[in-house]
Amino acid sequence: MLDPVIASRLQFAVTTIVHIIFPVMSMGLAPFLIYFTWKEIRTGKPIYEQLRRFWTRIFAISFVVGTVTGIVLEFEFGTNFGVFSTSAGELFGGPLAFEGMMAFMLEATFLGVFVFGRERVSDALFFVSSVAVGVGTWLSAVWILIANSWMQTPRGYELVTENGDQVVRLVDPMAAYFNPRFFWMYVHMQNSALESVALFMAGVGAYYVFRHHVWGYQVENVGFWETTLKIALVALIITAPLQVIHGDFYARHVFETQPQKFAAMEAVWETESYVPEYIVAFPTSVQDLLDPRAKEIFGIGIPGGASWLASGGDPQATIQGLEEFEGPQPPVAIVFWAFRMMVGLGFWFIVLAFWGGYRWWRGELFQDDLLHKALMASSLLGIVAVHLGWITTEVGRQPWIIQDVMKTSEGVSTGLTGAEATATLVGFVVVYTGLLVLYTYVVVRIIRAGPPAGSDLAVIDGEQPQAPPAEVSVDDDD
Amino acid sequence: MTTTSLASLASEPLFGLPLPEIWFGLLFFILAMFLFLDGFDFGAGALFAIRDDEHEREQLLAAVGPFWDGNEVWLVVFGGAMFAAFPAVYAEVFTRYYLLMFAILGALIVRGLAPEMYEQREDERWQRWWGRAFVFGSVVAPFLLGLFVGNWMLGTSSIVTLPGVVVGLVVVALTIVDGVAFVRLKTRGSLRTELRPHGQWAVVAYLALVVITLGYVYAAYPTLREKLLSPLVLGLVVTSVVLGGIYVVATRQDRFYTAFVAGGGLVFALVAVVARLMYPTIEPGTGLTVGDAIVSTLPLNVMTIGASILLPLIFLYFAVLYSSFSGPIEAGEGY
Numbered sequence: 035m036l037d038p039v040i041a042s043r044l045q046f047a048v049t050t051i052v053h054i055i056f057p058v059m060s061m062g063l064a065p066f067l068i069y070f071t072w073k074e075i076r077t078g079k080p081i082y083e084q085l086r087r088f089w090t091r092i093f094a095i096s097f098v099v100g101t102v103t104g105i106v107l108e109f110e111f112g113t114n115f116g117v118f119s120t121s122a123g124e125l126f127g128g129p130l131a132f133e134g135m136m137a138f139m140l141e142a143t144f145l146g147v148f149v150f151g152r153e154r155v156s157d158a159l160f161f162v163s164s165v166a167v168g169v170g171t172w173l174s175a176v177w178i179l180i181a182n183s184w185m186q187t188p189r190g191y192e193l194v195t196e197n198g199d200q201v202v203r204l205v206d207p208m209a210a211y212f213n214p215r216f217f218w219m220y221v222h223m224q225n226s227a228l229e230s231v232a233l234f235m236a237g238v239g240a241y242y243v244f245r246h247h248v249w250g251y252q253v254e255n256v257g258f259w260e261t262t263l264k265i266a267l268v269a270l271i272i273t274a275p276l277q278v279i280h281g282d283f284y285a286r287h288v289f290e291t292q293p294q295k296f297a298a299m300e301a302v303w304e305t306e307s308y309v310p311e312y313i314v315a316f317p318t319s320v321q322d323l324l325d326p327r328a329k330e331i332f333g334i335g336i337p338g339g340a341s342w343l344a345s346g347g348d349p350q351a352t353i354q355g356l357e358e359f360e361g362p363q364p365p366v367a368i369v370f371w372a373f374r375m376m377v378g379l380g381f382w383f384i385v386l387a388f389w390g391g392y393r394w395w396r397g398e399l400f401q402d403d404l405l406h407k408a409l410m411a412s413s414l415l416g417i418v419a420v421h422l423g424w425i426t427t428e429v430g431r432q433p434w435i436i437q438d439v440m441k442t443s444e445g446v447s448t449g450l451t452g453a454e455a456t457a458t459l460v461g462f463v464v465v466y467t468g469l470l471v472l473y474t475y476v477v478v479r480i481i482r483a484g485p486p487a488g489s490d491l492a493v494i495d496g497e498q499p500q501a502p503p504a505e506v507s508v509d510d511d512d
Numbered sequence: 513m514t515t516t517s518l519a520s521l522a523s524e525p526l527f528g529l530p531l532p533e534i535w536f537g538l539l540f541f542i543l544a545m546f547l548f549l550d551g552f553d554f555g556a557g558a559l560f561a562i563r564d565d566e567h568e569r570e571q572l573l574a575a576v577g578p579f580w581d582g583n584e585v586w587l588v589v590f591g592g593a594m595f596a597a598f599p600a601v602y603a604e605v606f607t608r609y610y611l612l613m614f615a616i617l618g619a620l621i622v623r624g625l626a627p628e629m630y631e632q633r634e635d636e637r638w639q640r641w642w643g644r645a646f647v648f649g650s651v652v653a654p655f656l657l658g659l660f661v662g663n664w665m666l667g668t669s670s671i672v673t674l675p676g677v678v679v680g681l682v683v684v685a686l687t688i689v690d691g692v693a694f695v696r697l698k699t700r701g702s703l704r705t706e707l708r709p710h711g712q713w714a715v716v717a718y719l720a721l722v723v724i725t726l727g728y729v730y731a732a733y734p735t736l737r738e739k740l741l742s743p744l745v746l747g748l749v750v751t752s753v754v755l756g757g758i759y760v761v762a763t764r765q766d767r768f769y770t771a772f773v774a775g776g777g778l779v780f781a782l783v784a785v786v787a788r789l790m791y792p793t794i795e796p797g798t799g800l801t802v803g804d805a806i807v808s809t810l811p812l813n814v815m816t817i818g819a820s821i822l823l824p825l826i827f828l829y830f831a832v833l834y835s836s837f838s839g840p841i842e843a844g845e846g847y
Contacts, residue, residue, distance in 0.1 A: 095628060101581065102624040106617050108591050112606030113613050123599020124811045131592035131815065134585065135822040142585045143829035146578035147836050155836050166829075204811045205522065447607040458614045465621065472625070476632050 039446045041455035042114040045462055049106055050428075051421060052466040056100030056473075058420055061175060061224065062231025063093045064168035066265070067148075071164040075157045084258055084485040085265075089235075091480050094149050099473050101142075103466070114455065118435055118445030122202045125191055125210055126181050133177035141170025175223060183215035185436050186427070187291045193439070202439065214291055218284040219427075225277050226423065229383060230416030232269035236390070237413020238481055239263030244406035258485045260400065263409075267390045267399075274387040278380045282343070288430075289344040289353075292437060295430035297356045298369040300340045304355040311339025315370070364432040368425065376422035379415055386412060522810040531816060532806040535597040536787070536794060538819065542593055543661075544783035546586035547654075547683070548690065548776050553580040555691015557623065557650020558684070559707065560643060568703050569643065573627050574841045575698040582833055584624070596815050598805045601795045605664055608797065612663070612671045616656045623649025651684060658683030662725075665786050666733065667796030675732070678725045685718035686778060689759065693772040696763075700840050711763050711771070715756045718778070722752065729789070739789055748788075752781045 036044070067089060074082035108130060111119045119126070144166035147155060151163065190210030191202045204210055242259035245251045253259065289296040302309055315333030338349025345351035356363050386408060393402045435442040525531045553576045560572050595602045606613050626646035630639055662679030663671065692711030696704050726749065730740050739745060755777045762770035792801045806812060 097581070098624055098628045101584065102621040105584075105588055105591070105620060108588060108595075109606060109613055109617060111595065112591075112602045113610050114607075116603035116607040119595065119603040120600045123595060123602065124807045127592065127595030127597070127599050127602070127807075128811055128815055131589070131596035132818055132822075134589035134592040135819065135826065138585050138588055139582070139822075139826045139829060143582040143826075143833045146582055146833050150578040151836050159832075159836070203808055204814075207810070207814050447603065447610075449607050450610065454610050457611070461614065461618070465618065469621070469625070472629065476629070479632060 035452040036456045036459065038114075038450040038452050038455040039443050041452065041459045042446050042450070043442065045114065045455065045459045046107075046110055047428075048459070048462055048466060049103065049110065050424070052470055053100065053103040053107055054420060054424060055417055055470075056096045056103060057171075057175070058227045058230050058417055059096035059234075060093055060100060060171050061227035062229075062234075063089055063096070064171045065228065066231065066235075066269075067093060068161075068164045068168050071161055075161055081258060081261055084255075085261065088258075088480070088485045090149060092477055094145070095473065095476050095480070097141075097145060099469055103469065106462075113458075114447055114450065115435070115445045116447030116449070118440065121200060121440070121445075122436060124204045125184055125188075125202055128204075128207075129177045129181040129184075129211065133174055133181075137170050137173035137177060139170075141167050141174065144170065172224065175227075176220065179219045179223060180211045180213075180216055183219045184210055184213050185434075186219075186431060187213045187215040188436055188439055189213040200440075202436070215287065218280065218287050221280050222277070222284050222423070223420075225273050225280065226416070226420050228269060229273035229277055230420055232266045232273055233383065233386075233409075233416040234413050235262055235266035236270060236386075236409045237411075239266055240406040240409035240413075241481075242484075243400050244403060244410070247400045248403040248406065255485050263399070264394070267387070267394060270383065270387040271391050274380070274383040278377075278384060281377070281380060285343055286346050292431060293354045294356065294359045295364065295369070295427075296344060297354060297359075298364045298366045298430050299373040299426060300353065301366050301370045302340070302353050302355050303357055305352060305358055306355065307341060307350050307352040308338045309340040309344075309353045310335030310337050311343060313374075362433045364430050369430045372422045372425040372429070376419050376426060379419040379422070382412070383416070383419075521813045525809060526813045526816050529816075531812050532802045534816070535593070535806065535812070536791065536802045539590065539593055539597065540783050540787040542586055542590045544780045546583070546590055547657075547686070547783065548779040549583035549586060550580065551654065551683075551687045551779060552576070552690040552694035552775075553583055554623070554650045554654045554684075554687040555689070556695050557626075557646050557691075558688055559691055559695060559710070560650070561647040562710075563703070565702070571699050571703055571841060572695060573630065575695055577627070578833065578837050580624075580627075582830065584620070587620075593815075593819075597807060597812065598794060598802075599807065600805050601800060604795055604798060604800070608669070609660055609663060609671055612656060612660055616653060616660060619649050619653035619656055621649075622646075623653050650687075654683045654687045655680040661786060665790055665796065666729070667798075669797070675725060675728055678721060678728065682718065682721045682725060682782070685714050685721055686775075686782065688714040689718055689778060690772075690775040693759070693763070693768070693775040697768040697772050698840055708763055712760050715759050715775075715778075719753060719756050722749070722782070726785075736789055742788070745785055745788055748781045748785050752778055755781065 067086060070082050070086035070089065073079070074086050111126070111130075144163040147159070147163040148167050152160060155163070188202075188210070190204065190206035190208070190213070192205050194201050194203050239259045239262035242253050242256065243263055246253035246256045246259075285296070285299075288299070297303075300309065300311070301315065312333040312335040315335070341351040341353060342349045344353055356366065389405055390399070390409070393399050393405055399405075431437060433441045433443065435445040556572050556576045560569060563569055563572065591602075622645050626642050626649055630642040630646060633639070658680035659672075659676040661683075662668075662676035663673055665679075666673070666675055668676060689711060692707050692714060696707055696711070726740060729736055755774045759771050759774040759778070762768075762774060790796060792803070793799055794802045794805050807815075
């Protein structure tokens with residue numbers, strides 16, 4: 035049996051890592067769906083109806099799996115982190131309630147209209163539904179990140195003692211909700227969702243374009259996939275550089291507000307100035323690989339790079355070392371590597387964006403097989419980068435559940451037994467693995483089936499004659 | 513927001529209202545909305561078990577298709593509102609019934625996934641298994657939720673208790689009552705005619721189970737006797753019997769809306785009885801009262817302002833959703 039603290043943390047890690055995939059898909063897809071719906075209504079071109087219907091199927095399954103996995107997360111605060119929930123409920127519960135009432139309700143009700151209502155409602159209401167779904171999705175992230183960012187940079191509260199327990203009391207909602215971290219987290223997260231979906235779309239589009247143009251298979255609806263690839267590339271060209279730019283500001287913000295996390299990201303042990311930015315780094319002996327206190331690092335670094343990054347331009351800047359912080363440290367190896375891989379992927383996505391943009395400009399977008407292969411191989415890497423980013427953020431702030439206020443180990447429910455926590459951990463690993471397999475299976479099926487051949491419009495109401503279904507035909511060769 | 517208004521928000525309840533009681537009521541209202549709305553989804557899922565015809569099964573899925581996502585969000589809002597207004601109760605109850613909470617989540621996962629999966633493939637084996645999963649989730653989720661609410665209301669220390677199990681059955685019966693009313697409203701043909709007796713039996717079973725539960729509570733919990741015999745609770749029981757009668761008559765006469773509304777009324781009456789039996793405590797297991805458990809004045813005022821703006825909007829969304837899909841589903845409307 036695991037210790038309830040360890041089991042609860044692992045369980046939360048497993049459930050969040052799986053859950054985050056689905057909101058990333060919905061948040062990233064939402065603006066595309068609004069765009070497709072708008073174009074479909076304005077131009078009446080079948081390609082936009084196809085795009086809207088195809089990507090709505092993936093949105094819908096992501097939303098369903100996101101809902102069922104998300105309810106679990108909400109309840110886990112009460113079941114596994116009861117002490118945290120009791121003492122920080124005033125600050126943490128509010129945003130979750132607002133997420134439900136303001137964002138999730140909007141998204142879920144209008145998704146019903148958006149998925150099932152094309153033939154039932156007017157064009158205007160249909161378009162409004164697509165916008166409402168998108169706004170709901172993005173507002174959800176606002177409230178979830180308000181809750182999370184408050185744990186990183188808590189503001190607007192005071193600590194009081196109630197029945198011998200320390201309780202967090204809200205004194206300034208605006209300061210608490212719009213705490214220093216919120217802005218950077220939101221921008222970085224939202225853009226990463228768009229970038230991840232752009233990469234996914236580009237990979238899927240490239241797969242069919244590659245089959246058709248490079249391998250010479252006769253692919254039905256190849257025009258559809260070419261358009262998908264182009265739209266995805268546009269999105270990638272916009273989002274990829276932005277992600278690195280605000281990522282840089284975000285890192286600086288971490289240095290200012292969570293110096294311990296920043297030191298873990300750079301694996302800086304002793305306070306020093308002119309700290310290099312290691313591109314790769316290894317401890318000198320193998321046993322140190324798992325020892326977070328390993329000091330001897332062999333690596334290739336840019337002199338003064340980390341100092342430069344932390345201070346926003348001064349290579350001589352001093353970085354506080356991990357040894358200056360009392361008590362336990364975050365697992366440095368995990369944070370160090372997760373951060374590095376995330377940044378590395380971020381730059382790779384920029385390379386992809388410019389490579390694709392260049393080929394397109396040269397008129398060779400559908401001919402370059404190496405580009406297509408790179409896009410296919412990278413189609414899931416956006417989501418991987420999101421995972422790495424969250425691992426950096428969440429592992430990096432350990433041992434704190436609320437920075438400098440409450441330790442994670444103090445937040446776990448007191449009545450919880452190791453047996454209960456272990457049983458549910460095992461259960462969730464099984465169930466969430468199953469969910470992931472099923473989701474992958476369904477998405478692959480949707481992609482294999484390709485765009486819908488045409489509107490399978492039904493006769494809606496005997497009394498009201500409906501317009502005949504729009505004829506959808508797509509040029510196969512182009 | 514100016515500092516003065518913020519200071520007044522921090523020092524006294526909005527308009528001097530009894531906010532702990534209002535949030536207690538609101539919490540149970542949200543629970544009732546969930547049980548009513550997702551209740552008929554669960555009921556439709558349970559009815560899936562007794563209909564073999566492929567066309568009928570498609571109709572059952574199509575009837576709830578556009579709605580269930582929105583309906584289930586009421587559960588999320590219930591959790592969020594409880595966390596925001598009564599965090600100590602949220603932590604205490606969820607931790608105490610730890611494994612039960614996870615069983616509920618498991619059942620909801622199966623319930624949510626099954627219809628979506630069912631429609632993904634045409635082949636028979638696939639659909640047979642996802643059909644079973646749909647029925648399983650639709651029956652087990654409300655049963656466990658009833659078990660949870662029963663335990664919570666009586667402050668039991670273990671998960672599986674006799675009154676809890678009976679309350680679980682009460683909730684399952686109620687979902688079938690609502691499910692039949694909803695499906696008859698939304699379909700035509702064989703489903704509409706052949707489900708009629710099921711609704712009537714379910715309502716009789718429901719009322720009988722409620723009487724058994726209340727009788728048991730009366731016998732085993734002397735402290736609750738006074739509340740049980742209060743005019744409010746007795747009035748709610750009488751109202752439920754009358755609503756049950758209206759449901760049966762309306763079902764016989766094919767007055768679909770009347771039956772549906774009566775079924776909904778039963779849900780609200782049941783939840784009101786539970787709330788009354790708990791009040792003034794909100795956590796009978798530890799004796800925590802509404803006043804003890806509520807958050808401090810400032811967050812409570814903020815939440816109250818938020819909820820009073822957002823709840824009307826939510827009703828507007830639901831009005832748009834339900835009016836967009838009003839009337840019986842038509843051929844070709846798929847999941």
